[in-house]
Amino acid sequence: MDLDERRDLSETIVKTYPSIAYANESHLPIVAFDKLDGSNIRAEWTSKKGWHKFGTRNRLVDETDPIFGRAPGLVQGKYGESLAQRLRDAGIDRAMCFFEMWGPSSFAGMHKLDEELTVTLFDIAPFAQGILEPARFLKLAEGLDHARVLYEGTVTPEFIESVRASTLPGMTFEGVVCKAKNDKKTKMPIMFKQKSRAWLDKLDAYCGDNKELRNALI
Numbered sequence: 001m002d003l004d005e006r007r008d009l010s011e012t013i014v015k016t017y018p019s020i021a022y023a024n025e026s027h028l029p030i031v032a033f034d035k036l037d038g039s040n041i042r043a044e045w046t047s048k049k050g051w052h053k054f055g056t057r058n059r060l061v062d063e064t065d066p067i068f069g070r071a072p073g074l075v076q077g078k079y080g081e082s083l084a085q086r087l088r089d090a091g092i093d094r095a096m097c098f099f100e101m102w103g104p105s106s107f108a109g110m111h112k113l114d115e116e117l118t119v120t121l122f123d124i125a126p127f128a129q130g131i132l133e134p135a136r137f138l139k140l141a142e143g144l145d146h147a148r149v150l151y152e153g154t155v156t157p158e159f160i161e162s163v164r165a166s167t168l169p170g171m172t173f174e175g176v177v178c179k180a181k182n183d184k185k186t187k188m189p190i191m192f193k194q195k196s197r198a199w200l201d202k203l204d205a206y207c208g209d210n211k212e213l214r215n216a217l218i
Helices: 003-014 071-089 134-140 157-164 197-207 211-217
Strands: 030-035 039-046 050-055 094-102 118-126 149-153 175-182 189-195
Touching: 030 134, 039 071, 050 071, 071 094, 071 118, 118 134, 157 189, 197 211
Parallel strands: none
Antiparallel strands: 030 149, 030 175, 039 050, 039 094, 094 118, 175 189
16 A cells, blocks of 8 residues: 555545534534434545545445445435535535435344435535534535434523424434534534434343443444
């Protein structure tokens, strides 16, 4: 592996999606996005190479992967040129885009391989800029299928309870990811997540006494 390849790999690893902590308060206004229950898929795009590198949160994948081999085709089939044109129009030459791969029975990153799966865009990270703030992401992704906005404003006890009780309008099973403006040092949105009690109960039933597995899946 030559120096350019090592540098490219290093930059790609930096763009893996960050872990999101739990929280129930914020001093900043937030945008709450529906948290689809599936697997994190990343896809790298450049103006020269197009869509050319795909991975999960932790590793690169291609069409030969037994579980995630369909992800490159799903991304390119649903978003290929339409999202690429949005990036070009925004003056972006290179970006990592993040999608959730999910299906009707997907749960905690596990999928039924005989089911039809799809991908949904939920974040974009232009290289050297960090993940886009919610407002800029929504402007760039307008008209494309992306994680739905379910709530905007102050984090209140009533909002948190609506997520936990699965009564927040439009929310699917798992919960929400809340995002505020980007931190100037990390170039990442200030983010936290909340999950529904029903989803956590299902996870507890699946994991039983295996706390290590629960921590890995949550």
